[in-house]
Amino acid sequence: MAKKTEATVEEKLRALYDLQLIHARVDTIRNVRGELPLEVEDLEDEVAGLNTRLDKLGGELSLIDDQIKAKKILIEDAKAAIKKYSEQQKNVRNNREYNSLSKEIEFQELEIQLAEKNIREFRAQIEQKNEVINTTKERLEERQKHLKHKKDELDEILAETEKEEQALLEKGEAYEEQIDERLVKAYKRIRSNVRNGLAVVAIERGASGGSFFTIPPQVQVEIAGRKKIITDEHSGRILVDEELAKEEAEKMEAIFAKL
Structure with a gap:
């Protein structure tokens, strides 16, 4: 005291200026370190977003695959119906029954055409989504590499600066005295x-x-x-x-x- x-x-002015130099150096350390965690956080969010997108695309592909299977079943059912109606036509008693069965056969044929068209559209969607998946995977791989680099950089800076920062803060306290x-x-x-x-x-x-x-x-x-x-x-x-x-x-x- x-x-x-x-x-x-x-002496007070010199001590004050020394204290300012110490704190300015601490600020510089924190500023350098302060930007990197935000960068790492942004990259982590981006990687998480890309993984979520891949999961969503995978779910959409699975759904399309189920829709294709359903259409194939519909086609098989329609073919079976056509076969059945064709057999029935052989035993009709009049033109009215024959025409009625012909309409049923025609309807089933249209169902098959529509289902085949849907399958082609679904396959086109699969191709498009696979392109998006490949692009997303490439982006994810690149972002993951960048994230690892930034994390390594942050760990290195933390290892280098935490000790110096603590030493500076202790020295600052000594100057305040x-x-x-x-x-x-x-x-x-x-x-x-x-x-x-x-x-x-x-x-x-x-x-x-x-x-x-x-x-x-x-x-x-x-x-x-x-x-x-x-x-x-x-x-x-x-x-x-x-x-x-x-x-x-x-x-x-x-x-x-x-x-």
């Missing part, structure tokens, strides 16, 4: 309110990093003096001079390289 009250403004609790809270509040998570930025070409608003020369002098905490009136970010930022960036890069 004593160290916090004795720390100079410059060097800063007043009030400043840490302010830093976290600013960080949560800005889009890129940068709560502490350096002056670049007379403006705060990532901003087009020029910092007045007198304020730039005060920032370079490192005697008080100064925030950007437009973004609310804490400002540090370019030289301090450069020195801390070099120092932190050396630390990061050892993690």
Whole structure:
């Protein structure tokens, strides 16, 4: 606790900027990792969708096959009926009975023609669905390979980054100990309110990093003096001079390289 009250403004600014560099690196790790799980999830959904489609097509083929079998049975029944009516015609007593049986035979022949037409249509549907199945299987195989590649990539990144992320977070906590609790809270509040998570930025070409608003020369002098905490009136970010930022960036890069 004593160290916090004795720390100079410059020391606090350096610690704040170091903390920002640590958190920016953590953000980068999470962003890289954050896109891959979504990609893997999308691929898994696509693979599941393709499998569902294949199952549905398989069910449709089975149904068509049953319909073809039913039509073949109908044809056999119609042929049997024709044979029966033809035999009956040999024993008719008058033209009326003969014509009636002729109509029955004609009807059964039409039934056979219609059933044969239906079978041809069903077979055409089978051919079309088999083409779709083959295309879907090719797509599924390609997506499964891509999914495996992405999963392997994600596992590799997780293995590489989880350890580094944990080490960075622990180091971040250590740096927070060097800063007043009030400043840490302010830093976290600013960080949560800005889009890129940068709560502490350096002056670049007379403006705060990532901003087009020029910092007045007198304020730039005060920032370079490192005697008080100064925030950007437009973004609310804490400002540090370019030289301090450069020195801390070099120092932190050396630390990061050892993690």
